Amino acid sequence: MAVLGAAGRMGSTTVRAVESAPDLELVAALDASDDLAKVAAAGAQVAVDFTVPSVTEGNVHALVDAGVHAVVGTTGWDDAARARVRDHLADRPDVGVLIAPNFALGAVLTMAFAARAARWFESVEIVELHHPDKVDAPSGTALHTAHAVARARRAAGVEASPDATEQSLDGARGALVDDVRVHAVRLRGLTAHEEVLLGNPGEQLTIRHDSFDRVSFMPGVLLAVRQVGSRPGLTVGLEHLLDLA
Ligand SMILES: NC(=O)c1ccc[n+]([C@@H]2O[C@H](COP(=O)([O-])OP(=O)(O)OC[C@H]3O[C@@H](n4cnc5c(N)ncnc54)[C@H](O)[C@@H]3O)[C@@H](O)[C@H]2O)c1
């Protein structure tokens, strides 16, 4: 196994988790100035990428070329980038890539519960709350949640949430993602948190998940590492490994 971004917050937590797993062996731990060729040279079958949005797609293509399965937690992926990986994998049917915006079990369940509830409420908005060192907004988890919620509402013929507000300042109502409002909070002391707010006349349902510590992501990361080799092609979201898709 190899870890990319090994000196970072998630990478270093992953290194510790792999070192504690009796069935896994860490053969390479790379950070920014390291040559990616070291991954295959060290004999890694799977690499975990927790780097930065600007480099993660390039890493994945290089891993696919080297025949190394990839588990990707780095955010910043859009449809076009995922499509490029899918196309590339068509030439390497022996390789699996799993990209998941969130490996915490509770976060994956939050997304599944929110998608299930979405059709039954007139209004839905998402608030994601993170530590202030996070480089991207909105979070990958909030984007994935918004698309899942929007898909469920479209399939049920539910209209966009009502909103008569005229913003007097740009951004006051957050970002519109697939017709769902997403708000991003950055606050010292936070780790990774998300609330899905669902409203009807006279009632509100709030689905909230809190990752207080990065160890919360590790069972999902290790599950993906163990399964990615038997899932050729591109898998997006840990829900596919948890029977929640
Ligand atoms: N999927 C999930 O469950 C999950 C959970 C937490 C964070 N994340 C995402 O993971 C990513 C990393 O988060 P973080 O908090 O660990 O960030 P971080 O800044 O602490 O770590 C990123 C690391 O990547 C390194 N890096 C940069 N370019 C590199 C390259 N070309 N090759 C190898 N390493 C390189 C940096 O030097 C740094 O050590 C972010 O996109 C974040 O949103 C995902």
Ligand SMILES: O=C(O)C1=N[C@H](C(=O)O)CCC1
């Ligand atoms: O700390 C971060 O950065 C996180 N990023 C992911 C996201 O953008 O959804 C997952 C939660 C933590």
